[in-house]
Amino acid sequence: MLEGVNTISILSIRFKNVKSLGNTYIDLRNINILIGRNGVGKTNIQKYLYYFYENLIENKLDTDIFDKENPYNNYAEISIKFDLKDFLEIGKSQPENEFFDKIRKLQERDSTLNLTFKQYKNNTVSWSHDYQERKLIKYLFPIYYLDVRNIDLYDWDNVWNIIGDLGQRRSEKEGEFSKELEKILKDIYGVKYFEYLVELKSEIEGLEYNVQPFNNSDKFKQIYKLNFGGEKFKFKKNNLDFYSKGYNSYNYLRIFYTILDKLHKSKVKNPIVIIDEPEIGLHPTLIDDLYKFIYSQNELIQTIIATHSPRIVKNALVFGGVNIFQIYERKLKTNVKKIKNLENKKSDKVISDKEASYFFSNGILFVEGVTEYEIFNNPTLKEFYPVLSEIEIFTYNSNNISLDVSHPFQRNLDIPYLLLLDMDKIVKYDNETKKFSISGDNYNPLKNQEIIRHEKYGYGIRRKLLNWRKRIVGISKKAEFNYNVDYLIFGDELFYTFRRLIKAYCKYYNVYPVHTTIEGTIVNKSSYEYFYDWLMDANTRYSDKDNLEIAYNKNENVSYKLNILKTVIEGNLEPLFKLSENNMSKCTISEIKEGYEIAYKLKKLKKGSGWISEFFNYIFDRFEAENQKSKFNSLFPELADIIKKLEVIMK
Known part of the structure; x- marks a missing residue:
């Protein structure tokens, strides 16, 4: 074969009425990876590609090939597009060679051949090309199917074949x-x-x-x-049963590829390898080594891998030059989505097994940090809301590169998701101009140019969303919002309308902006008294109870008391800033100013210290079992609304 030529043997596969595959089209590269949950159709893709190959020159029919959900279809069809370019290039130097003349006659257009197999329900078959042409294709493109679970890893007799x-x-x-x-x-x-x-x-x-x-x-x-x-066969002079199955599997695949490499170079053949779950029994570092070895052969041997291994996906994304397909099921039909490769070279540096593992999720809740992770992993909450056990929680620590790697929209994955953001990632308040401005990045739907473009030319709900966005942008540009310098809240009803519009708009795009910060969903107007009582409880390990009591009781206004408690948890206040010396200096009511000054110096509850779990346990212990969920919903309405949104997207 030609040295240095990047060989793609099979360019594409199309299935029609084959099992659950329906009308499925897949375009291939040198390395192709199929991911997805069990039972979605990965095995069918591999199995019936090999079935096509087995039936090229003799009938080995499987009557179970047909789509049972569509009984009116009379046949199943598999079409494969082969690339003859390599063989035609070699044939140019041997114009009189009869073998290459046969290959030249096979080509259709663009040096390709589209070969189609049909199997009818009466068990007759038809082919688009005659027997001799199919025999030649089988010779040129040998296919090897390796199901690692069924290989005898202590007897490599089939290597001799x-x-x-x-x-x-x-x-x-x-x-x-x-x-x-x-x-x-x-x-x-x-x-x-x-x-x-x-x-x-x-x-x-x-x-x-x-x-x-x-x-x-x-x-x-x-x-x-x-x-x-x-x-x-022996390895390092030891019998194969001296080694683990995983290590033998690794060595078996290495020798297999080594032989195929020689087959490709010494004969006019472009081999194709189908491997099912090569990661079985392998230590993570061996998975890395195996993928690197397969990748090193990718210009000579086309490979199709079905896997459940985040490690393989991670390697594939880092090395690049690969097609990764998500296989998923909708209404009993197999669907295929090609995953977008990484656009940002910085992503190579941050991707780990963690990011890659989310490609296999049923659903994802993206959160900024440990506080959110602690909330949504609470065991009692999971009992109340089973949806929390169906999803994975991804903490990206405000690192957008990490978020880019696993975000379903960025990677073109069919996985339900919700992105939880603090409100200041959507809008920011300017204390000088008294106006809000649109903030954040592409994850803010109000700044996402692709969303804006779609709304501009859309109808129905898109038109409604466009009107909401125009109103939000209009308010941010024109309206001035003055907050009360003592209670640090907005008294203007337009502000609350503005906030409701932002939340409704963003939720449509699976982004949930909380009113202030995630801590504000815990300490709010409905729950603040419980929170204060918990802090003051003798069993609570908060050490600054006396000063907290003094600050808390300086004024009876609810907004004031909330500001004191939010300062203890280092949360944002309603105008989306934290209590500061500058804010305190503007106070006009002396006892409020004194209270803020005390609160500013109070001991703080740090993120990840476990205070949320302790507070939840305190709350649950005070409710009767049958009323716990409804009471929780009434005390934490914004948190309950987030979970309700998760339930909607997971349906």
């Missing part, structure tokens, strides 16, 4: 092989030994027994065994 295929040749002198072998036996072991063999053969034939002749591949398989001096 590939070696036999690699070694077989045709020669005008083939008929002389037996004579030459007889001569060798006579020369080495003597005439008497040879006569004994002739006599033994004669007696066996006299009993009317005979031996089925080797086919060409089997003959060369035996020759190679003689040449190697045996047939039983």
Whole structure:
């Protein structure tokens, strides 16, 4: 074959009415990875690609091929588009060679061949090309199917089958092989030994027994065994059963690819390998090594891998040059989505098993940090809301590169998701102009240019969203909002309308902006008294109770008390800033100013310290079991609304 040529053997596959595959089209590259949950159709794709190959020159029909959900279809169809470019390029230097002339006649347009197989329900078949053409295709593009779970990892006898295929040749002198072998036996072991063999053969034939002749591949398989001096494989002079199944699996795949590499280089063949779950039994570092080895062969050997391994996905994304397909099920049909490769080179540096593991999720809640993770992983909440056990929680620590790697929209994954953001990631308040401005990045739907473009030319709900966005932008540009300098809240009803519009708009795009910060969903107008009582409880480990009590009781206004408690948890106040010396200096009510000054110096509850779980336990202990969920919803309405949104997207 041509050195340095990037070989793609199969360009695309199309299935029609095959099992759950319906009308499925897949375009391939040198390395192709299929991911998805069990039972969604990954195995069917691999199985029926190999089934196509098995039936090229003989019928090995499976009556279970048909789509049972669509009984009116009379046939199942598989079409494969092959790339003949490599063979045609070689043939240019051998214009008189009959073999390459046959290949030239196969090509349709753009040096390709589209071969179609149809199987009817009466078990008849039809092909788009005749037997001799199919036989040639089978020779040019050998397909090997490796189900790692079913390989005998202590007996590699089937490796000899590939070696036999690699070694077989045709020669005008083939008929002389037996004579030459007889001569060798006579020369080495003597005439008497040879006569004994002739006599033994004669007696066996006299009993009317005979031996089925080797086919060409089997003959060369035996020759190679003689040449190697045996047939039983060892590794580092140890029997294979000395090693674990995982290590044997790794070595088996390495030797398999090594042989195929020689097959490709020494013969006019472009091999294709289908591997099902190569990661089984492998330590993570061996998975890395195996993927690197397969990747090193990718210009010569086309590979299709089905996997549940985040480690393989991580390697595929980092190395690039690969098609990763998400296989998923909708209404009993298999669907295929090609995952977008990483656009940002910085992503290579941050991607780990963690980011790649979310490609296999049922649903994802993206959160900024440990506080949110603690809330939504609370065992009692999971009992109240089973949806929290169906999803994965991704903490991206405000690192957008990490978020980009796993975000379903960015990667074109069919996975339900919700992105939880603080309100200041959507809008910011300017204390000088008294206006709000649109803030954040592309994850803010109000700043996302693709969303804006779609709304501009959309109808129905898109038109409604466009009107909401225009109103939000209009308010932010024109309206001035003055907050009360003592209670640090907005008294203007327009502000609350503005906030409601932002939340409704963002929720449509699976972004949930909380009113202030995630801490504000815990300490709010409905729950603040419980929170204060918990802080003051003798069993609570908060150490600044006396000063908290003084600050808290300086004024009876609810907003004031909330501001004191939010300062303890380092949360934002309603104008989206924290309590500061600048805010306190503007207060006009002396006892409020004094209270804020005390609160500013109070001991703080830090993120990740476990205070949320302790507070939740305190709350749940005070409710009767049958009322816990409804009471929780009434105390934490914004938190309950987030979970309700999760339930909607997971339906």
